[in-house]
Amino acid sequence: MNQTEKRNNMNYEQLVKILSDSLMEIMEAMAFMFVTPAQKGDTLLVDGNYLQSRIEFWGELDGSIQMSMEEALCIELASNILGVEPQDPDCANKAKDALKETVNTVCGRFLTNAVGNEPLFKLSTPTIRSITLEQMKEIYANEHSCLLAVEQHPILIELIINKVHT
Numbered sequence: 619m620n621q622t623e624k625r626n627n628m629n630y631e632q633l634v635k636i637l638s639d640s641l642m643e644i645m646e647a648m649a650f651m652f653v654t655p656a657q658k659g660d661t662l663l664v665d666g667n668y669l670q671s672r673i674e675f676w677g678e679l680d681g682s683i684q685m686s687m688e689e690a691l692c693i694e695l696a697s698n699i700l701g702v703e704p705q706d707p708d709c710a711n712k713a714k715d716a717l718k719e720t721v722n723t724v725c726g727r728f729l730t731n732a733v734g735n736e737p738l739f740k741l742s743t744p745t746i747r748s749i750t751l752e753q754m755k756e757i758y759a760n761e762h763s764c765l766l767a768v769e770q771h772p773i774l775i776e777l778i779i780n781k782v783h784t
Contacts (some may be wrong), residue, residue, distance in 0.1 A: 630762055630779070633732060637683065637777050638764045640727040645768070648723060649698040649716075653773060658763040662772035663765075664688070669714060669715035670749045671721040676731060677739035681779040683728065685721040686754060690719045691771040713775050724775075 629637075638648050642653040656662055670686040687695075692713035697704040699716050729739050754774055757763050764777040 625720070626729070628732070630777070633779065634764050634775075636731050636763060636767060636778050637724070637775055639771070640731055641724050641766065641775055644724045644727055645773075648683045648720065649695050651698060651768045651769055653766045656767050656772065662767055662770060663751060663758065663774075665751055668749045668751070668754055669717055669746060670748045671717045671744050672744040673716075673721050673725045673744045675725060675739050677729070677735050678737040678783050679729070679739075679779055680781040680783070681777065682712075682727050683721060684774075684776040684778075685717065685718065685724065686749060686757065686774040686776075688771055689713060690772070691768060694768075695720060710712065712783065718746055728777075734759045 621771060634731040638655065645651045646655045667689040668686055669689050669692055670684055672682055672684045674682040693709045694704050696712040696716035697706065699719070700708060700712060700770055702708060722741065725741060729737075740753070754772070757776050758765055759774070761775060766773045766775070
């Protein structure tokens with residue numbers, strides 16, 4: 619089966635699995651953070667300050683990826699990427715950039731894992747915004763999302779596919 623046939627036979631559940639595997643791989647390699655799938659009944663979504671980064675892509679697949687996590691985890695992410703202690707003031711300043719760079723890298727890995735090395739894609743510049751606990755729960759409720767965790771810190775990813783080009 620060639621890459622096009624493989625892609626055309628994938629459903630959303632398989633694509634979300636590829637996305638979550640890509641996220642786990644990138645977080646471990648880039649930030650030395652070990653991400654695991656959340657278990658049913660986990661109460662990870664609690665009050666807190668959440669950030670969400672979004673990137674869009676166009677090519678054989680058109681869509682977007684959104685990645686959301688607690689601001690405190692973004693600071694830890696920046697700390698690990700920069701190789702400094704989380705208390706370093708630079709970490710708080712770079713937390714949003716760390717999340718944007720991570721969603722960018724995850725997107726690239728996801729697209730390669732989903733459709734192969736040959737197709738070319740255009741990517742948007744990642745955006746970032748604050749979101750509420752209620753928005754996190756709404757995203758988690760849809761079938762295109764997946765909840766993962768670093769220790770007890772939630773990471774919520776969502777995949778939106780707008781169009782498949784054949």
